[in-house]
Amino acid sequence: MIPRVGLLCLFVMGITWGFADARSLVISDFSTMQISQKFNIEVAEHETVVKNDRVCALCEQFTSQAIAYLGENTTQTQIIDKLHHTCSELSYYKKECSRLVDYYAPLFFLEIATIQPETFCEKMNLCDETLFTPPDSCDVCHKVTAEILAKLEDPETQLEIIKNLLKLCNVVENYEKKCKALIFEYGPLILAKTQKFLENKELCNIIHACKGSNGGGETESSLFEVPLLSDT
Structure with missing residues (x-):
């Protein structure tokens, strides 16, 4: 079986299309956690503010x-190159696939680039005075990843992603049917591959939120690799 780069551009652009709404799906439940009663109330309240500042940071x-x-630039070039390589491996729709990559990758x-870390963390309720135990950066990353994974495993979320992808095909002139055919063929595979990637917790290692071992999961490029139906 020869691994091939999946049509990730279709997946990520579908999510990007509704990015503002998607971010609200990942709101953390950290605010329900309580600070230990080891110290008196006055000291605990003071420490809570300090610890919350650490979590926010x-x-x-x-x-x-x-x-x-x-x-x-290097990362973007690698991603685009992998996507173009996938297009060249397709039996049909090679030109249409390349056009999708060229059009949507820069938009993604x-x-x-427009995301503001401060605003993003505020929307996740990680930058207020709510009481919770401050995890380190690795814990924060794994918590957020787990929230995203839980949403991706929800059939309703998967259906919504596919719907968004199909809407994107409406703007591809003269290739709407072919675009939808690509999504129906590769959409479920890419969703499954993304879930597997998040389950292996490779993302937190790739962005250096977690130090030490890279774990036994797949390499970072494996996120972009899915087998063609003919290989399975």
Whole structure:
């Protein structure tokens, strides 16, 4: 079986299309956690503010690292090259696939660049005075990843993503039917591959939110690799 680069552009652009709404799906439940009663109330309240500041700073640092990683020219070039390689491996729709990559990949990176870490963390309720135990950057990353994974495993969320992808095909003149055919063929595979990638917790290692071992999961490029139906 020869692994091939999946049509990730269709997936990420569908999510980017409704990015503002998607971010609201990942709101953390950290605010329900309580500070230990080891100290008296006055001391605990003071420490809570300090600890919350640490969590907020960690969230902003983690988000900034993720944005910086996707903002690097080398990273963007590698992603686009992998997507173009996939298009060249397709039996049909090679030109249409390449056009989708060329059109939507820059838009995706521009959308990522507009994210403000401070605003993002506030929307996740990680930068207020709510009481919770401050995890380190690795814990924050894994918590957020788990929230995203839980949403991706929801059939309703999967259906919504596919619907958004199909809407994108309406703007591709003369290739609407072919675009939809690509989504129906590769959409479920890419969703499954994304879930597997998040389950292996490779994302937190790639953006250096977690130090130490890279774990036994797949390499970062594996996110972009899905087998063609003919290989399975």
